[in-house]
Amino acid sequence: MIGAGNMGLTFAEGMVSSPYLKDGYLLVYDKSKDVVDALSDDKRFRLYDNLEDAVKIAHIIFIAVKPHHCEAVFEEMKPHLNEQQIIVSLMAGVTLDFITSATGLKKAVRAMPNLPAKVSKGVTAFTETSEVSKIEQVMIRNLLDSTGVTIHVENETFINKSTGISGSGPAYVFYFMQSMLEAALKMGFSDYDSKVLVANTFKGAIELFNQSDISLEKWIDRVASKGGTTQAAIDSMEDNNVNQLIKEAAYAAFERAVELGKENE
Numbered sequence: 001m002i003g004a005g006n007m008g009l010t011f012a013e014g015m016v017s018s019p020y021l022k023d024g025y026l027l028v029y030d031k032s033k034d035v036v037d038a039l040s041d042d043k044r045f046r047l048y049d050n051l052e053d054a055v056k057i058a059h060i061i062f063i064a065v066k067p068h069h070c071e072a073v074f075e076e077m078k079p080h081l082n083e084q085q086i087i088v089s090l091m092a093g094v095t096l097d098f099i100t101s102a103t104g105l106k107k108a109v110r111a112m113p114n115l116p117a118k119v120s121k122g123v124t125a126f127t128e129t130s131e132v133s134k135i136e137q138v139m140i141r142n143l144l145d146s147t148g149v150t151i152h153v154e155n156e157t158f159i160n161k162s163t164g165i166s167g168s169g170p171a172y173v174f175y176f177m178q179s180m181l182e183a184a185l186k187m188g189f190s191d192y193d194s195k196v197l198v199a200n201t202f203k204g205a206i207e208l209f210n211q212s213d214i215s216l217e218k219w220i221d222r223v224a225s226k227g228g229t230t231q232a233a234i235d236s237m238e239d240n241n242v243n244q245l246i247k248e249a250a251y252a253a254f255e256r257a258v259e260l261g262k263e264n265e
């Protein structure tokens with residue numbers, strides 16, 4: 001695992017707690033001294049402060065640095081790679097073409113995870129170059145599944161699209177929660193009560209949605225009595241074009257993922 005920040009460490013922890021990797025089989029390299037120090041006593045990982053030593057012996061190389069750092073990492077690792085290795089990028093935007101040309105590796109996977117992976121509730125979309133065999137795909141999927149659920153998508157455009165929906169999505173949910181929290185505080189609820197009201201409203205609504213095949217529109221109808229309070233809120237959101245604005249936000253993230261790919265060409 002190259003880069004053990006938010007995502008890298010989350011996947012490192014998920015993978016070592018899965019049946020597919022024994023303790024000590026996951027090599028972790030990060031250039032941040034703080035990260036290396038914080039993990040140095042952790043028996044689950046073999047920690048490296050030298051990229052060359054780690055990549056030379058790895059079978060599957062996960063990379064979870066920020067997109068603008070990857071070019072330097074690829075350049076440094078390239079002389080030490082062999083063509084049997086598989087590289088799995090968790091980075092937004094960076095294309096398979098760039099990854100394969102910058103590393104010289106043919107077997108490359110692009111995966112787009114999201115932050116709830118930290119609590120094993122992540123969702124990851126992935127796709128790969130044609131050189132990755134079906135068995136290797138299953139192996140990668142098993143590793144990605146260690147932090148939640150995984151979907152396989154047919155091409156990279158869907159990786160960029162999933163960045164706009166699920167990769168960045170938790171932030172949209174937090175944004176909506178933040179607005180509701182601010183409204184609750186403004187109405188005079190305490191901090192604690194505001195958090196309880198908001199967090200449990202989201203949690204409960206999602207559980208309802210997950211436990212049936214009923215559409216979101218129908219669920220809205222079940223909450224909204226004719227001429228009642230919910231209808232007043234939904235009408236206000238419709239008048240303010242909130243639905244359209246949220247869709248535009250998801251597209252903005254998708255388009256930014258495409259742009260990030262071009263910036264790293």
Ligand SMILES: NC(=O)C1=CN([C@@H]2O[C@H](COP(=O)(O)OP(=O)(O)OC[C@H]3O[C@@H](n4cnc5c(N)ncnc54)[C@H](OP(=O)(O)O)[C@@H]3O)[C@@H](O)[C@H]2O)C=CC1
Nearest residue numbers: 003005006007030031032064065066067069091092113115
């Ligand atoms: N956060 C999220 O919700 C999601 C993130 N991603 C993707 O995951 C990737 C990582 O994001 P995130 O985990 O949030 O970022 P972080 O900054 O938390 O983690 C990146 C880590 O990589 C280290 N690093 C930087 N340069 C190098 C290098 N040359 N060699 C080794 N390690 C290096 C950083 O150290 P230092 O801090 O010193 O620079 C840091 O510890 C990004 O590409 C992002 O697009 C994808 C989906 C969701």
Ligand SMILES: O=C(O)[C@@H]1CCC=N1
Nearest residue numbers: 091092163167168169
């Ligand atoms: O904001 C970002 O660029 C990364 C990718 C998806 C979530 N975080």
